[in-house]
Amino acid sequence: MSDSSRFRRFLRLPRRSRRTIESDIDDEFRFHLEMRERELRSLGRSPTEARREALRQFGDLADAREYCRTADQHAERHSRRRNWLDELRQDVLIASRLMRRNPRFALGATLTLAVGVAAATAAYSVLYAYLVRPLPYPDPDRLAFVIPGPSREPFPNAPSLRTVDWTKVDSVFNGTVAWDLDGFTLAGGDRPEYVDGAWVSPGYLTTLGVRPAVGRAFQPEAYTAGAPPVALISDALWARRFNRDSSIIGTTIRLHSTDRPLENELVTIVGVTAPGTWHVTRFTDVIRPLTTSRMPSIVRLKSGSTLAQAQAQLNAAVIPQLGEVPTGWRMSAVPVHEEYTHEVRPILVALFGAAAFMLLIAAGSVAGALVARAAGRRDELGIRGALGASRGRLVRQLLTETFVLAAVAAIAGTLLARFLIEVIASAVGPHLGVSVPGGEARLIPDIMVFALAIIAGSALGALFGLIPAVAATRGDVAASVRAGRNVSGPSRPIMRQSLIGAQIALTVVLLVGAGLMARTVAALRNAPLGFQTAGLLKADVLLPQSRYPDAAARRNVADRALAEIRRVPGIRAAALVFPYPFRQGGAAPISSEAGTRASDVIPRATVHSISPDYFRVMQISLISGRTFDDRDNPDAAAVVIISDGLARDLWSGESALGRRIRIGESEEWRTVVGVVNETLKTVIGEHSADVYMPYAQAPRAYTSIVVSGTSGTPPTAHDLQRAMARVDDVLALSDIRTLDEIVSQEGASRRMLATLLVGFALFALGLAALGLYASISYVVARRRRELAVRMAIGANAASIMRLVLGEGVVVVTGGVIAGVALSLALARVLASQVYGVATTDTLTLGAIVIIVTLAALSAIAGPLSRALRIDPASAMRVE
Amino acid sequence: MTRDSLDLLQGTLDLLILRTLAWGQMHGYGISGFIRQRTDGAISIVDAALYKALHRLERDRLIDSVWGVSENNRKAKYYRLTPAGRRRLHAELDEWRRYSAAVLKVVEPLPT
Numbered sequence: 001m002s003d004s005s006r007f008r009r010f011l012r013l014p015r016r017s018r019r020t021i022e023s024d025i026d027d028e029f030r031f032h033l034e035m036r037e038r039e040l041r042s043l044g045r046s047p048t049e050a051r052r053e054a055l056r057q058f059g060d061l062a063d064a065r066e067y068c069r070t071a072d073q074h075a076e077r078h079s080r081r082r083n084w085l086d087e088l089r090q091d092v093l094i095a096s097r098l099m100r101r102n103p104r105f106a107l108g109a110t111l112t113l114a115v116g117v118a119a120a121t122a123a124y125s126v127l128y129a130y131l132v133r134p135l136p137y138p139d140p141d142r143l144a145f146v147i148p149g150p151s152r153e154p155f156p157n158a159p160s161l162r163t164v165d166w167t168k169v170d171s172v173f174n175g176t177v178a179w180d181l182d183g184f185t186l187a188g189g190d191r192p193e194y195v196d197g198a199w200v201s202p203g204y205l206t207t208l209g210v211r212p213a214v215g216r217a218f219q220p221e222a223y224t225a226g227a228p229p230v231a232l233i234s235d236a237l238w239a240r241r242f243n244r245d246s247s248i249i250g251t252t253i254r255l256h257s258t259d260r261p262l263e264n265e266l267v268t269i270v271g272v273t274a275p276g277t278w279h280v281t282r283f284t285d286v287i288r289p290l291t292t293s294r295m296p297s298i299v300r301l302k303s304g305s306t307l308a309q310a311q312a313q314l315n316a317a318v319i320p321q322l323g324e325v326p327t328g329w330r331m332s333a334v335p336v337h338e339e340y341t342h343e344v345r346p347i348l349v350a351l352f353g354a355a356a357f358m359l360l361i362a363a364g365s366v367a368g369a370l371v372a373r374a375a376g377r378r379d380e381l382g383i384r385g386a387l388g389a390s391r392g393r394l395v396r397q398l399l400t401e402t403f404v405l406a407a408v409a410a411i412a413g414t415l416l417a418r419f420l421i422e423v424i425a426s427a428v429g430p431h432l433g434v435s436v437p438g439g440e441a442r443l444i445p446d447i448m449v450f451a452l453a454i455i456a457g458s459a460l461g462a463l464f465g466l467i468p469a470v471a472a473t474r475g476d477v478a479a480s481v482r483a484g485r486n487v488s489g490p491s492r493p494i495m496r497q498s499l500i501g502a503q504i505a506l507t508v509v510l511l512v513g514a515g516l517m518a519r520t521v522a523a524l525r526n527a528p529l530g531f532q533t534a535g536l537l538k539a540d541v542l543l544p545q546s547r548y549p550d551a552a553a554r555r556n557v558a559d560r561a562l563a564e565i566r567r568v569p570g571i572r573a574a575a576l577v578f579p580y581p582f583r584q585g586g587a588a589p590i591s592s593e594a595g596t597r598a599s600d601v602i603p604r605a606t607v608h609s610i611s612p613d614y615f616r617v618m619q620i621s622l623i624s625g626r627t628f629d630d631r632d633n634p635d636a637a638a639v640v641i642i643s644d645g646l647a648r649d650l651w652s653g654e655s656a657l658g659r660r661i662r663i664g665e666s667e668e669w670r671t672v673v674g675v676v677n678e679t680l681k682t683v684i685g686e687h688s689a690d691v692y693m694p695y696a697q698a699p700r701a702y703t704s705i706v707v708s709g710t711s712g713t714p715p716t717a718h719d720l721q722r723a724m725a726r727v728d729d730v731l732a733l734s735d736i737r738t739l740d741e742i743v744s745q746e747g748a749s750r751r752m753l754a755t756l757l758v759g760f761a762l763f764a765l766g767l768a769a770l771g772l773y774a775s776i777s778y779v780v781a782r783r784r785r786e787l788a789v790r791m792a793i794g795a796n797a798a799s800i801m802r803l804v805l806g807e808g809v810v811v812v813t814g815g816v817i818a819g820v821a822l823s824l825a826l827a828r829v830l831a832s833q834v835y836g837v838a839t840t841d842t843l844t845l846g847a848i849v850i851i852v853t854l855a856a857l858s859a860i861a862g863p864l865s866r867a868l869r870i871d872p873a874s875a876m877r878v879e
Numbered sequence: 880m881t882r883d884s885l886d887l888l889q890g891t892l893d894l895l896i897l898r899t900l901a902w903g904q905m906h907g908y909g910i911s912g913f914i915r916q917r918t919d920g921a922i923s924i925v926d927a928a929l930y931k932a933l934h935r936l937e938r939d940r941l942i943d944s945v946w947g948v949s950e951n952n953r954k955a956k957y958y959r960l961t962p963a964g965r966r967r968l969h970a971e972l973d974e975w976r977r978y979s980a981a982v983l984k985v986v987e988p989l990p991t
Contacts, residue, residue, distance in 0.1 A: 028906075028956045
């Protein structure tokens with residue numbers, strides 16, 4: 001650094017303007033000419049001659065003046081830039097020196113901010129992956145989901161779409177995508193394997209841009225009935241099962257379809273889809289060409305056509321084919337991204353909002369700590385002010401300090417977030433109940449998001465840094481130095497108070513959210529399911545058509561399998577059921593032979609096919625009649641057991657036993673022989689009734705097995721698999737889970753939200769309490785002398801308490817009231833996630849108010865007792 | 880430039896200024912007089928050229944300046960060497976010595 005710039009800055013010399021530069025040059029030249037004149041005069045020249053000679057000797061004065069001006073201006077610009085950088089470097093140096101001098105404060109503040117930044121960044125990354133990042137399909141904004149109804153809710157008495165000719169809608173769109181999900185058992189090798197798959201229309205590959213990385217796509221002829229069976233397999237299956245061997249292309253494997261058992265099981269692999277190919281439905285290992293017409297699930301809008309237009313054209317093509325439809329029924333189209341993420345959107349918004357609140361609370365508490373600390377630095381700032389530093393300069397110095405702290409915290413927080421995301425990546429999808437669009441690898445956002453996080457974090461820190469900077473430099477800082485103490489009187493504490501008040505308010509909001517979600521989780525756990533889950537294990541199994549072509553064969557193998565499983569040590573009972581409870585699936589309309597229906601709406605029920613032991617294994621209680629037994633064989637009369645809710649709906653309280661029902665569009669009448677307790681299929685969604693048929697009369701090729709262990713703990717998957725293999729080695733068990741897992745899956749996203757909110761809220765509560773503690777301590781320390789004087793002249797403890805508490809009580813009360821009001825205003829955000837409790841629940845709000853008040857009281861207690869223990873004599877002597 | 884003074888080689892003026900300021904801070908008039916004196920009038924610099932060189936050197940941060948008070952109580956601008964200027968001076972001096980020695984080797988001694 002040059003001396004002149006240091007000198008100039010030290011004296012706070014104004015920056016040199018063009019005019020100053022010119023007059024400086026003139027002064028310099030004039031001095032020279034005058035000196036030369038004097039010299040010449042002393043040699044005996046006349047004044048006129050001397051002046052002329054001096055000018056002559058000087059040479060081209062105008063040219064020199066112009067040259068010097070340009071050079072000086074250049075130098076000035078340069079030095080300004082350098083000065084600014086010098087000052088910045090100086091500020092950063094001061095900042096880092098201060099941090100080193102008080103490392104505990106620096107570490108605490110940095111960590112607090114870093115945790116806030118990490119939470120907000122991680123939450124934003126998840127939100128970004130789900131809601132912001134475009135789906136990994138070409139031009140994804142033009143893709144829409146087709147819903148066979150006016151909304152997502154099931155429409156009562158909706159028309160059957162079975163007869164619709166879907167080719168009629170092809171002209172409405174720029175491509176249609178239809179699929180039929182299926183599961184396949186992949187035979188051969190050392191073990192059979194059950195994989196997810198789908199039958200897809202030609203549009204699946206072209207419209208969604210799904211391309212094979214190895215081999216080729218399906219030829220157009222593959223989509224015609226009777227074409228040689230072909231399949232595309234996923235990269236994951238290729239790696240897992242075939243060791244990435246390219247010679248697999250063109251060879252034939254044995255694939256048993258679950259839903260289409262009559263399809264030829266010898267299938268030629270024609271290609272492998274690219275790694276990272278994402279299927280909007282669920283992970284799909286096997287794709288086979290769909291040879292029948294099917295309702296498109298996804299359509300690509302024609303360019304220039306809006307969603308509303310497309311929807312109108314769709315209905316114009318479909319509704320005339322249906323004849324009469326119920327009033328209000330129509331099909332609708334929804335943007336794919338919205339449809340895919342609508343269930344998780346509120347959770348993600350709530351989560352990000354909570355994390356952002358936490359970051360604000362963290363920044364606020366660091367700012368609060370800085371305010372108190374900066375107040376203690378008025379002497380230092382005063383000296384600098386007295387030496388000529390302007391207020392702007394001092395603010396800039398304090399701001400730089402905060403900025404350095406915030407930048408360090410932002411970088412640390414972002415790195416922490418990056419690490420966090422990597423750790424939670426595989427858990428995000430299962431917990432939200434919707435897998436990450438495009439695969440979990442896309443959870444890790446691009447570098448721009450991280451850069452944004454660092455910039456936003458630092459900027460936030462600097463913004464909050466303004467508060468202490470402005471507070472500390474307010475008033476006549478120089479005067480307080482001259483007086484040797486703070487003469488500006490008790491500095492207006494409004495800034496510090498509002499910071500803490502705001503922290504308390506945001507903390508209340510987080511606590512209310514956490515409280516509501518905790519109560520939701522409790523309500524979900526306590527919901528009466530109608531069946532037992534403890535110690536139960538469930539597995540799915542497919543009985544391949546080629547091996548078990550008819551009902552008799554399936555009955556036979558099912559009996560053998562159950563007998564074999566019951567022989568496994570540790571297993572108490574086993575039964576067949578399909579669908580198992582909580583399995584997502586449709587309900588069939590149930591019609592009764594005679595009787596008075598409770599309402600005009602045709603009741604619907606989930607139709608299960610079970611073996612006789614099912615009710616015993618699941619502990620579903622029989623209300624009247626009997627359970628199934630060996631009598632209910634295929635030669636006997638068709639029988640059913642129904643749930644009590646359905647009995648009420650069909651016959652309004654009259655006995656259901658002996659009455660007959662028809663399921664769906666089946667022509668067969670079945671006699672009710674028993675009534676059982678209704679079970680929940682879902683805790684939160686629509687409830688539906690149950691109809692049970694004996695497996696012997698409805699032997700499905702795909703079924704689930706539920707087993708209970710003797711000791712109350714579920715048997716191991718391994719034991720089950722071995723037992724099945726002893727029966728037949730093509731029987732692959734899949735999706736083996738405990739019933740507890742299955743039931744808790746539904747609450748998973750809410751549990752995650754609850755856990756995170758509780759964590760955030762406790763962090764916030766801790767920070768707010770700490771901020772309050774620091775603030776009251778600061779007040780007590782500042783007013784020590786005043787308190788001592790009051791005590792000396794006989795103030796009692798109560799009046800001292802009033803004095804100290806006055807501020808704290810106002811801040812806490814204000815914060816709590818603002819927090820409750822804000823919670824009520826924000827209740828909407830959580831409305832869709834809360835279950836079994838109102839978002840305005842007074843019990844929760846009351847409990848939160850009490851918790852916050854208790855925390856505040858305990859934060860105040862320390863400094864308060866210090867205030868009461870002040871020894872008047874020694875306190876006054878210090879001054 | 881007076882007719883009987885030596886023509887200055889390119890860059891030599893800078894060297895002279897830097898060398899002069901190595902004695903201590905000096906204003907432009909002083910530098911001019913100092914050089915004339917030390918060379919017994921053999922080198923006299925056109926004042927315009929001197930000031931152009933001074934401002935150029937200041938721009939290049941080889942020298943810097945402060946306003947001070949002259950011997951006769953007048954406000955005058957004093958120039959000083961910066962550390963960078965001092966380094967440049969030594970480098971140029973070495974260069975100059977090598978150069979003049981080389982030239983002298985060719986031209987001296989004169990054949991008789």
